[in-house]
Amino acid sequence: MLAQLIVSGLASGSLYAMMAIGLILVYKTTHILNFGYGDMTMFSTFIAYMLLTWYKLPFAVAFLGAIACGFLLGIIVDRGFLKMAKNAPITSLFIATLGIGMILEAVAGWVWGYDTKPFPYIIKGPPVLLGSVVIRRHDLLVFAIAAAIALLLFAMFKFTDIGIAMRATAQNKRAARLMGINVGQIATWSWAIGVGLGALAGVLIAPIVFLDLTRMILVMIKAVAAAVLGGFTSLPGAIVGGLLLGVMENLTIYMPAALAPLKTTFVFLLIIIVLAIRPQGLLGESVGRRV
Amino acid sequence: MRRFILWSGALCLLALAPLFLRSYTLYILNMAGVYLVATLGLNLLTGYTGQLSIGHAGFLAIGAYAGALLPAKLAVPFWLSIPLAGIISGLAGFILLIPALRLTAIYLAIATLGFGAAVAEILPRWTAVTGGYQGMKVPKAAFLGLTLDSDVKLYYLALIIVILMILLARNIVGSKLGRAFVAIRDQERAAQALGISLTKYKASAFFISAFYTGIAGALYSFVVGYISPGEFDLAKSLLIFMMMALGGMGSIPGSVVGAVFLTFLPHWLSGFRGLQQFIYGAALVLVVIFAPYGIWGFVRRWTMPDKLQRLPRPLRAVVEFVRG
Amino acid sequence: MAMLEVEELTMRFGGLKALDGLSFAVEEGRIVGLIGPNGAGKTTVFNLISRFYQPVGGRISFQGKDLLRLKPHQVLQLGIARTFQNLGLFPYMTVLDNLLVGRHIHFRTSSWALALGLGQREERAFRAEAEQLLERLGLAPLKGAVVGFLPYGTQKFIELARALMARAKLLLLDEPVAGMNAAETQMMGQFIKRVRDEYGLTVLLVEHDMSLVMGICERVVVLDFGRKIAEGTPEEVQHNPAVIEAYLGEEVEVA
Ligand SMILES: Nc1ncnc2c1ncn2[C@@H]1O[C@H](COP(=O)(O)OP(=O)(O)O)[C@@H](O)[C@H]1O
Ligand SMILES: [Mg+2]
Numbered sequence: 001m002l003a004q005l006i007v008s009g010l011a012s013g014s015l016y017a018m019m020a021i022g023l024i025l026v027y028k029t030t031h032i033l034n035f036g037y038g039d040m041t042m043f044s045t046f047i048a049y050m051l052l053t054w055y056k057l058p059f060a061v062a063f064l065g066a067i068a069c070g071f072l073l074g075i076i077v078d079r080g081f082l083k084m085a086k087n088a089p090i091t092s093l094f095i096a097t098l099g100i101g102m103i104l105e106a107v108a109g110w111v112w113g114y115d116t117k118p119f120p121y122i123i124k125g126p127p128v129l130l131g132s133v134v135i136r137r138h139d140l141l142v143f144a145i146a147a148a149i150a151l152l153l154f155a156m157f158k159f160t161d162i163g164i165a166m167r168a169t170a171q172n173k174r175a176a177r178l179m180g181i182n183v184g185q186i187a188t189w190s191w192a193i194g195v196g197l198g199a200l201a202g203v204l205i206a207p208i209v210f211l212d213l214t215r216m217i218l219v220m221i222k223a224v225a226a227a228v229l230g231g232f233t234s235l236p237g238a239i240v241g242g243l244l245l246g247v248m249e250n251l252t253i254y255m256p257a258a259l260a261p262l263k264t265t266f267v268f269l270l271i272i273i274v275l276a277i278r279p280q281g282l283l284g285e286s287v288g289r290r291v
Numbered sequence: 292m293r294r295f296i297l298w299s300g301a302l303c304l305l306a307l308a309p310l311f312l313r314s315y316t317l318y319i320l321n322m323a324g325v326y327l328v329a330t331l332g333l334n335l336l337t338g339y340t341g342q343l344s345i346g347h348a349g350f351l352a353i354g355a356y357a358g359a360l361l362p363a364k365l366a367v368p369f370w371l372s373i374p375l376a377g378i379i380s381g382l383a384g385f386i387l388l389i390p391a392l393r394l395t396a397i398y399l400a401i402a403t404l405g406f407g408a409a410v411a412e413i414l415p416r417w418t419a420v421t422g423g424y425q426g427m428k429v430p431k432a433a434f435l436g437l438t439l440d441s442d443v444k445l446y447y448l449a450l451i452i453v454i455l456m457i458l459l460a461r462n463i464v465g466s467k468l469g470r471a472f473v474a475i476r477d478q479e480r481a482a483q484a485l486g487i488s489l490t491k492y493k494a495s496a497f498f499i500s501a502f503y504t505g506i507a508g509a510l511y512s513f514v515v516g517y518i519s520p521g522e523f524d525l526a527k528s529l530l531i532f533m534m535m536a537l538g539g540m541g542s543i544p545g546s547v548v549g550a551v552f553l554t555f556l557p558h559w560l561s562g563f564r565g566l567q568q569f570i571y572g573a574a575l576v577l578v579v580i581f582a583p584y585g586i587w588g589f590v591r592r593w594t595m596p597d598k599l600q601r602l603p604r605p606l607r608a609v610v611e612f613v614r615g
Numbered sequence: 616m617a618m619l620e621v622e623e624l625t626m627r628f629g630g631l632k633a634l635d636g637l638s639f640a641v642e643e644g645r646i647v648g649l650i651g652p653n654g655a656g657k658t659t660v661f662n663l664i665s666r667f668y669q670p671v672g673g674r675i676s677f678q679g680k681d682l683l684r685l686k687p688h689q690v691l692q693l694g695i696a697r698t699f700q701n702l703g704l705f706p707y708m709t710v711l712d713n714l715l716v717g718r719h720i721h722f723r724t725s726s727w728a729l730a731l732g733l734g735q736r737e738e739r740a741f742r743a744e745a746e747q748l749l750e751r752l753g754l755a756p757l758k759g760a761v762v763g764f765l766p767y768g769t770q771k772f773i774e775l776a777r778a779l780m781a782r783a784k785l786l787l788l789d790e791p792v793a794g795m796n797a798a799e800t801q802m803m804g805q806f807i808k809r810v811r812d813e814y815g816l817t818v819l820l821v822e823h824d825m826s827l828v829m830g831i832c833e834r835v836v837v838l839d840f841g842r843k844i845a846e847g848t849p850e851e852v853q854h855n856p857a858v859i860e861a862y863l864g865e866e867v868e869v870a
Contacts, residue, residue: 109568264412481705484697485777
């Protein structure tokens with residue numbers, strides 16, 4: 001039972017982690033908390049939905065379509081909107097992302113309607129048995145993709161020019177600029193990859209939670225919580241935070257029945273306790289500044 | 292003198308407004324008053340003291356339920372229930388002080404988000420008192436035998452509360468209290484070195500902010516007449532945040548402008564059927580692009596000549612002091 | 616007994632020993648220089664006095680009172696004010712408001728009364744005092760200006776004025792002339808001396824600029840790698856071989 005809960009918690013945790021990474025990528029290079037992320041994810045997932053059910057295209061195409069849409073959205077948001085307000089304080093830019101989210105929600109409502117839609121699983125078939133633990137095939141896919149993404153990102157930050165430039169920008173924008181890095185371009189890349197990751201996660205989440213205009217916002221909140229838990233500045237932290245959050249959520253089942261309805265409260269309380277002990281999150285860099 | 296005339300004129304206009312306005316418009320104005328007070332509260336905390344909160348709907352809820360329950364269950368007179376709601380909410384604000392002493396920026400924001408979520412989750416489960424998910428009817432506010440049963444009467448209540456709260460905010464901001472807030476926001480270490488206790492002033496900021504939002508909540512319950520837990524969700528917290536940031540952080544007139552603008556915007560848009568959300572979102576983005584420091588910052592830029600352009604050369608001045 | 620006594624002070628940041636058994640004393644009424652190459656640990660001394668860090672070992676006492684038992688915001692109440700190496704001004708406040716924060720601990724009106732709009736007399740009195748100080752500094756025309764937009768040198772003077780508003784007995788100045796040209800430096804030096812005499816202050820001065828230190832300090836403590844390598848009058852220190860070596864090393868590094 002416990003093992004079962006942990007495994008399925010890890011599965012949803014992987015999805016939170018994926019979304020959390022998207023948030024952190026943007027945050028690290030631009031310091032913007034992208035609260036339009038849920039809507040951007042929703043929009044990209046609807047693209048996949050449309051390709052799948054309207055045009056009956058194969059899954060691979062739908063998958064790529066969603067990611068491409070996320071990628072493009074990221075570029076449009078950064079180049080089309082945020083760059084126009086480049087002198088704005090980050091609190092204002094945070095609101096701009098909310099506004100963009102609303103626009104996307106409105107458009108999605110016109111195009112795809114307002115009702116909740118079931119989203120097909122990519123792979124079907126009976127669950128796999130591992131000892132006494134039942135694992136859905138979908139969860140296996142999630143694990144595989146999450147691991148691949150983690151490896152890909154690791155390689156990107158280690159070996160590619162863009163990845164290295166991103167790291168430099170995250171560390172010190174001014175120094176990066178002096179080194180000849182086009183910081184604006186790096187921000188755009190972060191947006192593109194970040195929102196693209198959200199799209200990828202969205203297609204994997206939608207079969208589980210179904211798809212409508214606002215559901216992804218709830219998932220995003222969890223991703224934010226996971227990111228904070230891990231220490232909003234660290235990608236490995238996001239993975240740890242996401243997995244931990246997923247497992248923690250599942251384990252709330254062991255709470256006394258009377259407290260069971262207060263699941264969210266409990267999860268947040270745990271997060272706050274973790275933060276009280278480690279204010280910079282589990283793997284975050286110390287926030288203490290020098291005087 | 293000119294200012295005095297200006298302000299009395301504005302006050303007269305506000306006092307006479309019910310003569311010209313439809314009941315529905317008054318209702319929206321009352322809501323604007325509610326949000327104005329809440330926005331002032333958030334601004335004192337976030338705009339002035341630099342403590343991010345995206346969980347203020349929690350305080351709004353506490354104030355609303357306190358404002359409704361005190362007269363309904365404990366027969367507290369209505370004139371007392373509003374300030375009491377503020378105080379109860381203010382005390383709840385201390386809950387957030389604990390994370391605030393340890394956390395900054397986004398980490399604190401997530402703690403406040405958790406607070407908002409917790410309030411939203413606890414309220415409906417506390418069925419015996421709050422009436423659960425269905426919500427509860429709020430008793431009509433009554434005062435000296437006068438029942439506030441119309442939008443016009445409620446308008447005057449809202450107007451009085453708004454004016455009092457603005458004056459209070461002005462006093463706070465213009466005193467050592469407000470300066471200590473800004474000092475903590477901008478240079479925590481320097482503030483401490485000047486004798487400002489972070490614990491004491493962050494506690495004050497959280498109390499005051501939650502107090503304001505609690506008062507707003509109580510007013511809300513009387514204006515709406517019926518409250519249910521679902522109204523106090525993350526969207527509401529974000530709405531108050533947007534009012535603060537789009538109006539102007541660290542500015543009282545900014546709070547007024549932001550709250551009124553975003554309260555009226557959906558109603559202005561009600562003619563555009565199906566387009567409301569789109570235009571609302573676009574409006575947010577446009578304001579950020581064209582008025583990055585809030586609407587009030589934008590207004591100020593055009594109405595205030597730039598004092599900084601005419602600065603004298605400072606060194607010449609220092610010379611005189613040194614030479615005695 | 617000296618006004619400020621630092622004994623065997625040791626501070627560690629991770630593996631780095633920023634201060635290593637440092638002892639020195641500041642006599643009342645003096646201007647004492649605390650010098651040393653970059654990274655010697657000077658600012659760390661100030662931050663320990665300000666109680667921002669907890670030392671690994673050692674004592675700091677001020678007029679016989681144990682400083683290490685205080686919280687950061689209580690240090691000024693004893694009578695120690697400071698400035699910061701990289702400016703500790705509140706950039707979005709006006710010059711006048713910055714100075715008034717300097718007076719913060721001297722307000723007698725309670726917060727509740729302030730919220731109700733009381734205590735205007737006190738506010739006005741302090742405001743007048745701040746304006747007077749600005750007037751004397753010749754900075755009066757700037758009183759309504761937002762501090763962050765002013766030239767760096769001016770900001771340094773304003774920060775010092777804010778510390779004066781605090782009515783402290785001991786002033787800790789962290790590189791007051793960093794980034795200033797020779798004329799400004801000289802002016803600042805004279806200014807410090809003047810306020811010391813007028814306000815009856817004691818000054819502990821961290822500085823890189825030797826001309827200022829040699830010009831106004833009566834005693835100098837030299838740090839290198841967290842240790843005291845010399846102490847004495849400016850002349851004595853100037854000719855101390857250990858000091859020359861420490862500074863020579865730095866010049867080589869720079870070159
Ligand atoms: N908060 C801190 N965390 C880690 N190391 C620090 C911190 N503050 C100072 N240091 C280190 O301690 C040493 C002394 O620093 P500092 O006192 O600032 O030197 P100075 O002011 O003499 O130039 C330096 O090596 C510096 O890098
Ligand atoms: Mg230093």
